[in-house]
Amino acid sequence: MEIDIRSKEFAGKPVLGPIRLTLAPGERLAILGPSGIGKTTFLRIAAGLDRDFAGTVAAQGPTSVVFQEPTLLAWRTALQNVTLPTGVTESRARALLGDVGLAGKETLFPRQLSLGQQRRLALARAFAPEPQTLLMDEPFASLDAETAGRMLDLTETLLDRAGASLVFVTHDPGEAARLKARSLTLGGTPATMH
Amino acid sequence: MTSPPPKPGRAAALLPALLSLAAFVALWEALAALLAEPGTLPGPLRVLDVLGDEAASGRLAHATGVTLLRVVAAFVVAMAIGVALGLLLGRSGATDRWLNPWLVILVNLPALVVTVLCYIWIGLNELAAITAVVLNKVPLVTVMVREGARALRPDLDDMAQAFRMRPADRLRHVILPQLAPYIAGAARAGLSLIWKSW
Structure with missing residues (x-):
């Protein structure tokens, strides 16, 4: 770059x-x-x-960005917060959520996650593409x-x-x-x- | 610490509304009896009578059907135009500066004026009726959705841009969910406005 x-x-x-x-x-x-x-x-x-x-x-x-705040879609699930912005498949998104320690939290909404978990979700999203x-x-x-x-x-x-x-x-x-x-x-x- | 008053049950919550309605009908009947001029103020029983005749002849169902169709048509068209315009004006300051004066005029134009003009210009037909209601409702929906579009979160815009989301996906997953409360408010306000227009 x-x-x-x-x-x-x-x-x-x-x-x-x-x-x-x-x-x-x-x-x-x-x-x-x-x-x-x-x-x-x-x-x-x-x-x-x-x-x-x-x-x-x-x-x-x-290029991917991790913002100061998690910047998640509050009205979409953790899994959708990875698939929708990045266009990756559900299976890749699941694997990434596993990588950041969010396995089993795929269907939760951002407000149901702690701040640390929200940040890890943002990290998974950033690595998806x-x-x-x-x-x-x-x-x-x-x-x-x-x-x-x-x-x-x-x-x-x-x-x-x-x-x-x-x-x-x-x-x-x-x-x-x-x-x-x-x-x-x-x-x-x-x-x-x- | 004060505890909230206990919530009344469903039936108990309905009771005041029913009693209040009954009181309204009683007041109406009393006024009609006092005036004793059915041509000026027919009582509720007399109105019910006529309603029954109309229903029996099938005219009531037909008229209700026609009105419902008009309502649906006008509602769908007005919401589509209003949401699109509101989103455009809320997102683009330049467009808003150009079109806002038009909006101010249209919002303040009496509905009756628009309706009469539509009948004069288009004729006494369904198209004129629907156009008039659409013209009356679009400015209201536009103003309400514009409010929502101005409140859209810039950080989510950045996120959508950074991940190069497609415009259709952005609209569906980022923008419309944020506008939903404003659209619902516009729909409620608009529906009552449309319903009362006929």
């Missing part, structure tokens, strides 16, 4: 750039930096959710230490198996080390990578 942001502005005020990044297949990259510096903006640009910037993003193969690149926005931030630890291990296992590269935003250098990710820090005005 190649990201080349010349500049990104909000209401005429430059917030990002210039930023050039090349991500090799399987490479893991953690983006650190203080709140409000533009980490989420950077990730939204990389995900193709924000196209209002000067520059280019080129991805090889499918066999992404080449996984983008994660502070995915472990609102979890208690134990749950966050389990989520980190699970993410590591699934990443290893899929061979996908990872870009994830965090404010915790410990998470970056645990996922064996190269760390870059976003800082300055407008923010650039260091």
Whole structure:
């Protein structure tokens, strides 16, 4: 994946750039930096959710996103929350739910799951389309230490198996080390990578 | 801690409604007897009499059937147009800025004016009747669904976009479930409006 942001502005005020990044297949990259510096903006640009910037993003193969919140369809079951957005078969979705420890919870609705389970469901959904690149926005931030630890291990296992590269935003250098990710820090005005 | 008052049983809950209805009929009968002019205010018994005659002749069933068909036709057409327009206006600020003045005019146009105009323009036929009711109802449905479309969750939009969901799947699994309460409200309000138009 190649990201080349010349500049990104909000209401005429430059917030990002210039930023050039090349991500090799399987490479893991953690983006650190203080709140409000533009980490989420950077990730939204990389995900193709924000196209209002000067520059280019080129991805090889499918890209998946894990958002800050689980962002599930409250009116669909756990299984449907994997199959409907991604278009994968039910059997693949079942296997993925098993991988993230949600076997037997296929027919439950998101509100019947704990926050940790909802996040694992979001993780299963992200891995469903066999992404080449996984983008994660502070995915472990609102979890208690134990749950966050389990989520980190699970993410590591699934990443290893899929061979996908990872870009994830965090404010915790410990998470970056645990996922064996190269760390870059976003800082300055407008923010650039260091 | 205060406990909620015990819920009355089904029959007990129905009792006030039945008594209230009986009181209405009694008041009606009393007024009719007091006035003693069946041409101006026929009593409920007299109305029931006529109703019985009409039912026996088959005219009542026919007229009810025709009205029901009109209601269904007008309801389906008005809901389809109103939901589509409401979704469009709620999602697209530019379209809303252009069409909102029209909507304000149409919402405030007296139903009677629209109905009379339709009869003049189209003729005294079924099409005119259905068109008039559709025109009266569409703005209401549009305004209610637009409210819902404005409240659609942007995070779910992002999710659908990130996973490249097909537009039809997005509509069915992401957008319509969020709009459901607004559509149901519009349907309820619209149905009573349509029913009273005939």
